[in-house]
Amino acid sequence: xxxxxxxxxxxxxxxxxxxxxxxxxxxxxxxxxxxxxxxxxxxxxxxxxxxxxxxxxxxxxxxxxxxxxxxxxxxxxxxxxxxxxxxxxxxxxxxxx
Numbered sequence: 784x785x786x787x788x789x790x791x792x793x794x795x796x797x798x799x800x801x802x803x804x805x806x807x808x809x810x811x812x813x814x815x816x817x818x819x820x821x822x823x824x825x826x827x828x829x830x831x832x833x834x835x836x837x838x839x840x841x842x843x844x845x846x847x848x849x850x851x852x853x854x855x856x857x858x859x860x861x862x863x864x865x866x867x868x869x870x871x872x873x874x875x876x877x878x879x880x
Contacts, residue, residue: 805859808852819843819853820875828877831869
Protein backbone atom coordinates (compact mmCIF):
# COMPACT_ATOMS: atom_id res chain seq x y z
CA UNK A 784 0.00 0.00 0.00
CA UNK A 785 2.81 2.44 0.84
CA UNK A 786 4.47 1.65 -2.47
CA UNK A 787 1.19 2.32 -4.22
CA UNK A 788 0.85 5.71 -2.49
CA UNK A 789 4.35 6.77 -3.58
CA UNK A 790 3.74 5.49 -7.08
CA UNK A 791 0.36 7.22 -7.28
CA UNK A 792 1.89 10.51 -6.16
CA UNK A 793 4.37 10.26 -9.01
CA UNK A 794 1.76 9.30 -11.60
CA UNK A 795 -0.46 12.21 -10.59
CA UNK A 796 2.38 14.56 -11.34
CA UNK A 797 3.54 13.04 -14.62
CA UNK A 798 1.25 15.37 -16.54
CA UNK A 799 1.98 18.46 -14.46
CA UNK A 800 4.05 21.29 -15.84
CA UNK A 801 6.21 21.70 -12.76
CA UNK A 802 8.92 24.30 -12.93
CA UNK A 803 12.39 23.38 -11.75
CA UNK A 804 13.39 24.97 -8.49
CA UNK A 805 10.02 24.47 -6.84
CA UNK A 806 9.84 25.76 -3.28
CA UNK A 807 9.68 23.23 -0.51
CA UNK A 808 6.21 22.02 0.44
CA UNK A 809 4.69 23.47 3.60
CA UNK A 810 5.91 21.51 6.61
CA UNK A 811 8.92 19.99 4.82
CA UNK A 812 12.50 21.11 5.40
CA UNK A 813 15.52 20.81 3.14
CA UNK A 814 17.07 18.50 5.76
CA UNK A 815 14.04 16.19 5.56
CA UNK A 816 14.28 16.04 1.76
CA UNK A 817 17.98 15.19 2.07
CA UNK A 818 17.17 12.51 4.66
CA UNK A 819 14.56 11.02 2.30
CA UNK A 820 17.10 10.99 -0.55
CA UNK A 821 19.55 9.12 1.68
CA UNK A 822 16.90 6.58 2.68
CA UNK A 823 15.99 5.94 -0.97
CA UNK A 824 19.67 5.60 -1.88
CA UNK A 825 20.06 3.08 0.95
CA UNK A 826 17.44 0.81 -0.67
CA UNK A 827 19.09 1.01 -4.10
CA UNK A 828 17.64 4.27 -5.47
CA UNK A 829 14.34 2.67 -6.52
CA UNK A 830 11.14 1.85 -4.68
CA UNK A 831 9.60 -1.09 -6.48
CA UNK A 832 7.76 -2.90 -3.70
CA UNK A 833 5.82 -2.39 -0.48
CA UNK A 834 8.82 -3.75 1.42
CA UNK A 835 11.17 -1.10 0.00
CA UNK A 836 8.60 1.64 0.65
CA UNK A 837 8.21 0.41 4.23
CA UNK A 838 11.98 0.45 4.66
CA UNK A 839 12.17 4.09 3.53
CA UNK A 840 9.24 5.01 5.78
CA UNK A 841 10.82 3.26 8.76
CA UNK A 842 14.24 4.80 8.16
CA UNK A 843 12.86 8.33 7.86
CA UNK A 844 10.05 8.05 10.39
CA UNK A 845 7.93 10.27 8.12
CA UNK A 846 4.18 9.85 7.82
CA UNK A 847 2.33 9.18 4.57
CA UNK A 848 1.52 12.87 3.97
CA UNK A 849 5.12 14.01 4.38
CA UNK A 850 6.39 11.20 2.13
CA UNK A 851 3.82 12.14 -0.49
CA UNK A 852 4.80 15.82 -0.30
CA UNK A 853 8.49 15.00 -0.67
CA UNK A 854 7.96 12.67 -3.64
CA UNK A 855 5.78 15.29 -5.34
CA UNK A 856 8.40 17.96 -4.71
CA UNK A 857 11.16 15.77 -6.16
CA UNK A 858 9.00 14.93 -9.19
CA UNK A 859 8.31 18.60 -9.91
CA UNK A 860 12.05 19.25 -9.72
CA UNK A 861 12.76 16.50 -12.24
CA UNK A 862 14.61 14.36 -9.70
CA UNK A 863 12.58 11.18 -10.15
CA UNK A 864 11.33 8.79 -12.76
CA UNK A 865 7.99 7.14 -12.16
CA UNK A 866 6.87 4.15 -14.18
CA UNK A 867 4.64 1.13 -13.82
CA UNK A 868 7.52 -0.67 -12.12
CA UNK A 869 8.06 1.96 -9.43
CA UNK A 870 9.66 5.18 -8.28
CA UNK A 871 13.32 5.92 -9.04
CA UNK A 872 15.39 8.75 -7.61
CA UNK A 873 17.61 10.21 -10.35
CA UNK A 874 19.54 12.89 -8.47
CA UNK A 875 22.47 13.02 -6.08
CA UNK A 876 24.10 9.66 -5.39
CA UNK A 877 21.35 7.99 -7.42
CA UNK A 878 22.06 9.99 -10.59
CA UNK A 879 24.30 7.31 -12.06
CA UNK A 880 23.05 4.29 -10.12
